[in-house]
Amino acid sequence: MKYLENCRIVSQEEISPGIFDMNLQTADIAGICRPGQFVMVYPQDGKRILPRPISICGADPESRTLRLVYRVTGPNTGTGEFSGYVSGDMIRISGPMGNGFDMDISGDETVLIAGGGIGIPPMLFTARNLNCKKVIVLGYRSDTFLAGEFGQNGDVFIATEDGSCGTPGNVLDAIRENGLKADRVYACGPKPMLRALASWAEANGIPCYISLEERMACGIGACLSCVCGSRETDAHTNVRNKRVCKDGPVFLSTEVEL
Amino acid sequence: MTSTKVSIAGVELKNPVMTASGTFGSGEEFSEYYSLDSLGAVVTKGVASEPWPGNPVPRIAETYGGMLNAIGLQNPGIDVFLQRDLPLLRKSDTKIVVNVCGRTEEDYVKVVERLSGEPVDLLEINVSCPNVKEGGIAFGQNPGALQHITEEVKKHAAQPVIMKLSPNVTDIAEMARAAEAGGADAVSLINTLTGMKIDIYRRTFTLANRTGGLSGPAIRPVAVRMVYQAAHAVKLPVIGMGGITCAEDAIEFMMAGATAVAVGTANFMNPFAASDIARGITRFMVEQGIEDIRDIIGAAC
Ligand SMILES: Cc1cc2nc3c(=O)[nH]c(=O)nc-3n(C[C@H](O)[C@H](O)[C@H](O)COP(=O)(O)OP(=O)(O)OC[C@H]3O[C@@H](n4cnc5c(N)ncnc54)[C@H](O)[C@@H]3O)c2cc1C
Ligand SMILES: Cc1cc2nc3c(=O)[nH]c(=O)nc-3n(C[C@H](O)[C@H](O)[C@H](O)COP(=O)(O)O)c2cc1C
Ligand code: FES
Numbered sequence: 001m002k003y004l005e006n007c008r009i010v011s012q013e014e015i016s017p018g019i020f021d022m023n024l025q026t027a028d029i030a031g032i033c034r035p036g037q038f039v040m041v042y043p044q045d046g047k048r049i050l051p052r053p054i055s056i057c058g059a060d061p062e063s064r065t066l067r068l069v070y071r072v073t074g075p076n077t078g079t080g081e082f083s084g085y086v087s088g089d090m091i092r093i094s095g096p097m098g099n100g101f102d103m104d105i106s107g108d109e110t111v112l113i114a115g116g117g118i119g120i121p122p123m124l125f126t127a128r129n130l131n132c133k134k135v136i137v138l139g140y141r142s143d144t145f146l147a148g149e150f151g152q153n154g155d156v157f158i159a160t161e162d163g164s165c166g167t168p169g170n171v172l173d174a175i176r177e178n179g180l181k182a183d184r185v186y187a188c189g190p191k192p193m194l195r196a197l198a199s200w201a202e203a204n205g206i207p208c209y210i211s212l213e214e215r216m217a218c219g220i221g222a223c224l225s226c227v228c229g230s231r232e233t234d235a236h237t238n239v240r241n242k243r244v245c246k247d248g249p250v251f252l253s254t255e256v257e258l
Numbered sequence: 259m260t261s262t263k264v265s266i267a268g269v270e271l272k273n274p275v276m277t278a279s280g281t282f283g284s285g286e287e288f289s290e291y292y293s294l295d296s297l298g299a300v301v302t303k304g305v306a307s308e309p310w311p312g313n314p315v316p317r318i319a320e321t322y323g324g325m326l327n328a329i330g331l332q333n334p335g336i337d338v339f340l341q342r343d344l345p346l347l348r349k350s351d352t353k354i355v356v357n358v359c360g361r362t363e364e365d366y367v368k369v370v371e372r373l374s375g376e377p378v379d380l381l382e383i384n385v386s387c388p389n390v391k392e393g394g395i396a397f398g399q400n401p402g403a404l405q406h407i408t409e410e411v412k413k414h415a416a417q418p419v420i421m422k423l424s425p426n427v428t429d430i431a432e433m434a435r436a437a438e439a440g441g442a443d444a445v446s447l448i449n450t451l452t453g454m455k456i457d458i459y460r461r462t463f464t465l466a467n468r469t470g471g472l473s474g475p476a477i478r479p480v481a482v483r484m485v486y487q488a489a490h491a492v493k494l495p496v497i498g499m500g501g502i503t504c505a506e507d508a509i510e511f512m513m514a515g516a517t518a519v520a521v522g523t524a525n526f527m528n529p530f531a532a533s534d535i536a537r538g539i540t541r542f543m544v545e546q547g548i549e550d551i552r553d554i555i556g557a558a559c
Contacts, residue, residue, distance in 0.1 A: 001290055002291050002529070004529055042527070046475070049325060050318075050320045051527075215315065215318050215319070217281075217325065218283075220287040222525075224317070224329050224332045225318040226315075227332070228315075237334055238334030239310065239332065241312070241332070
């Protein structure tokens with residue numbers, strides 16, 4: 001089932017320059033969503049007709065609140081519109097969309113959870129819900145938003161491009177510097193980071209699950225706006241591409257063209 | 259009693275609301291939101307004789323009150339469509355319109371022939387896709403070519419044929435007349451208007467295909483005008499579409515001369531759009547004391 005809900009904004013805060021942390025009261029979505037899934041968020045200004053895909057950063061099945069952390073991408077954007085909302089305002093979302101990460105991992109496996117920039121929010125939800133050994137690697141340009149919240153969930157390693165915190169450089173630099181090892185990788189972040197992680201994982205003979213981004217309209221697999229290249233002919237599309245919104249956003253790195 | 263029934267070439271729809279091709283898959287995905295029984299008809303994504311991979315991404319871009327798309331008619335091909343998609347769609351109590359695309363006349367004929375023994379109510383022939391290089395639009399921008407392909411399709415079609423017209427022409431009335439002369443049972447319009455968007459930060463085209471088809475609320479007045487002109491040019495039923503987002507928009511198209519309407523881009527703005535519009539039409543009829551929806555077709559004069 002998919003739900004369209006008109007949600008009350010419980011709180012919204014700018015946690016880092018241009019990064020907003022929004023909590024919503026849902027009726028159903030927060031009760032059924034899984035880590036790695038996302039919602040479509042609908043702008044209200046009629047000039048913006050497409051919903052924005054935003055990953056789920058947290059969900060409380062009891063209170064049914066849903067947490068979204070997003071970046072304002074520029075002036076005159078939908079995310080700019082969202083950032084102007086205050087608690088008490090209403091916002092429409094639909095979901096939950098996509099497949100999410102496999103959470104059914106046995107206790108003695110170690111998952112390397114990697115997030116880069118605005119790909120970090122879904123990895124927090126994932127880290128909190130995985131019941132196995134976890135190594136967490138977070139890559140930032142500079143400001144380490146959300147990093148403090150990962151602490152209880154495993155060993156956290158940070159890389160910053162400006163070297164202000166942790167390893168100077170990127171997620172891969174932090175992995176190498178700390179000699180990190182794992183049985184599988186779960187990652188979300190910019191394409192170059194995902195590519196680097198995929199080849200690192202392949203070299204180490206472990207599976208790498210990555211969350212991809214593409215422009216979306218329907219979010220449910222109907223319009224074929226959001227495809228990515230597939231190494232084999234895809235069972236659904238019958239051609240060599242997959243729908244990021246429905247067959248993903250999480251893919252095994254070896255099944256897609258990066 | 260209000261009656262929302264309309265008929266297209268002898269096929270009776272419970273209400274005049276259909277989905278616009280390419281925005282609704284084969285219906286299956288949207289049935290995660292609501293029962294397709296509430297719709298007059300589901301129009302499928304374009305189906306070709308072979309699987310088509312479509313265009314590179316980005317395939318879509320948002321524009322003021324609309325969007326550009328250049329999907330490039332990605333589809334799994336007629337075999338998979340018949341084995342998988344059609345049986346799923348048949349579970350719903352709604353009419354089925356299969357949208358057909360091709361590169362050559364033979365391509366269209368192949369698909370139409372494969373559909374001849376199948377439980378499909380109507381065929382919609384897409385000769386107006388602006389996003390594929392050959393075929394498609396080539397048939398839709400020249401009245402002679404349009405009449406010819408209509409004749410060819412009609413020779414092989416078991417179901418009534420709707421020709422889907424392109425708005426990217428000088429005279430839409432002439433195109434509607436060409437479809438009628440070729441033996442079409444109905445025409446639908448409008449397909450998308452060719453447009454372009456430039457990413458000013460990257461100094462290049464936003465869409466990988468460079469150009470794309472504009473749809474959504476931004477195109478509605480153009481669509482209403484063209485539906486009006488087509489409806490006045492031919493005796494065939496006209497299916498109107500282009501930027502419909504609410505029942506009032508749908509009524510506007512019907513008053514311009516459309517017998518039925520299709521809802522496309524609005525499905526992205528609100529996944530319940532088509533179903534909400536069907537209900538809204540009944541509400542409008544009750545409020546306005548209209549007993550038979552057919553009384554408003556072409557009411558604007
Ligand atoms: C599955 C998924 C999960 C995501 N999760 C998050 C998240 O948790 N936090 C976050 O900040 N961002 C996330 N993004 C990226 C986010 O969707 C875009 O930044 C956002 O859509 C940009 O919209 P805008 O209103 O800021 O820009 P505008 O310029 O107004 O957008 C115009 C159009 O382009 C689309 N678009 C622009 N950039 C992107 C992009 N990078 N990816 C997809 N569509 C884009 C918009 O959705 C819209 O349709 C996610 C994307 C995907 C696909
Ligand atoms: C993403 C997308 C895909 C489309 N694919 C098709 C298609 O496969 N065949 C077709 O005949 N029209 C296609 N169209 C055109 C629509 O069916 C419709 O004619 C047009 O979008 C105008 O209606 P709207 O403004 O309500 O969307 C597509 C439109 C969109 C937005
Ligand atoms: S956004 Fe429509 S298929 Fe993915």
